[in-house]
Amino acid sequence: MSDMTDKVAFVTGAASGIGRASAIALAGAGASVMIMDLDEKGLLETAGLIERKGGSVAVSVGNVARRADVDGAVKAAVERFGGLHVAHNNAGIVGAGAAFVGYPEEEFRRVQDVNLMGVFNCMQAQLPHMLHGGGGAIVNTASVVGRTALPEICAYVTSKHAVIGLTKAVAIEYASRGIRVNSISPGYVITNMTETSFTQETRDAFIAMHPIGRGSSPEEVANLALWLLSDKASFLVGADVPIDGGYTVT
Numbered sequence: 001m002s003d004m005t006d007k008v009a010f011v012t013g014a015a016s017g018i019g020r021a022s023a024i025a026l027a028g029a030g031a032s033v034m035i036m037d038l039d040e041k042g043l044l045e046t047a048g049l050i051e052r053k054g055g056s057v058a059v060s061v062g063n064v065a066r067r068a069d070v071d072g073a074v075k076a077a078v079e080r081f082g083g084l085h086v087a088h089n090n091a092g093i094v095g096a097g098a099a100f101v102g103y104p105e106e107e108f109r110r111v112q113d114v115n116l117m118g119v120f121n122c123m124q125a126q127l128p129h130m131l132h133g134g135g136g137a138i139v140n141t142a143s144v145v146g147r148t149a150l151p152e153i154c155a156y157v158t159s160k161h162a163v164i165g166l167t168k169a170v171a172i173e174y175a176s177r178g179i180r181v182n183s184i185s186p187g188y189v190i191t192n193m194t195e196t197s198f199t200q201e202t203r204d205a206f207i208a209m210h211p212i213g214r215g216s217s218p219e220e221v222a223n224l225a226l227w228l229l230s231d232k233a234s235f236l237v238g239a240d241v242p243i244d245g246g247y248t249v250t
């Protein structure tokens with residue numbers, strides 16, 4: 001089992017789905033966890049789930065696209081728990097679905113602001129504290145469409161390719177200073193995002209592209225994030241790890 005005893009963790013998008021499962025997994029492994037999301041109600045539910053299992057958690061309501069919100073949340077984590085060691089930068093949105101010509105520029109920028117600049121803001125705020133503490137590990141959530149593409153979600157596809165690129169760029173700068181940065185690329189995960197962004201028909205078609213023949217649970221993805229953030233993944237740097245039931249193999 002991955003041991004996170006005495007570690008302080010930071011998870012974004014933790015009000016639901018993958019982020020919630022990741023926060024619960026990190027707390028279950030012994031970490032004190034700061035969870036951040038726009039959705040206060042969902043965050044408090046996640047905190048309740050962690051506390052009921054005896055875990056240590058604090059919440060920060062905020063927008064990852066806003067640097068001041070992220071700085072405030074990271075500062076609060078350090079003040080509350082005494083440092084910052086691991087982070088799962090996971091908050092994300094799909095954005096509107098539309099053909100490329102005519103795709104609204106404002107919407108395209110909004111998706112980059114959350115999915116890409118959110119990860120940028122988080123890593124800029126987190127790294128100084130990890131350096132100060134002598135090391136750390138970061139996992140950023142990308143997607144199978146950060147390695148491939150699907151039609152009519154150009155903003156999302158672009159943002160996830162960029163998350164993988166940014167992860168690699170930052171990973172090679174900080175590897176020699178004891179900080180490992182990696183990304184994960186899930187296929188279809190059964191969460192609010194997929195339940196609300198697809199029709200039954202498109203959902204079935206997307207799931208059929210996974211050789212395993214089903215979507216993933218958020219917990220299956222959280223297990224990978226936990227492992228990557230643990231010392232068990234000590235030689236993994238700048239990798240994008242697919243967790244997609246074989247989607248990207250075909």
Ligand SMILES: NC(=O)c1ccc[n+]([C@@H]2O[C@H](COP(=O)([O-])OP(=O)(O)OC[C@H]3O[C@@H](n4cnc5c(N)ncnc54)[C@H](O)[C@@H]3O)[C@@H](O)[C@H]2O)c1
Binds near residue numbers: 038091144193
């Ligand atoms: N579900 C999938 O099939 C799938 C596949 C690949 C990648 N992903 C990625 O996984 C991540 C988590 O998605 P999920 O499936 O758990 O979806 P979800 O909708 O269940 O969770 C996303 C969370 O992010 C939060 N969020 C959105 N914008 C935010 C912002 N600006 N600031 C702070 N919080 C914000 C939401 O409130 C929500 O709680 C996303 O980055 C998504 O792109 C999901």
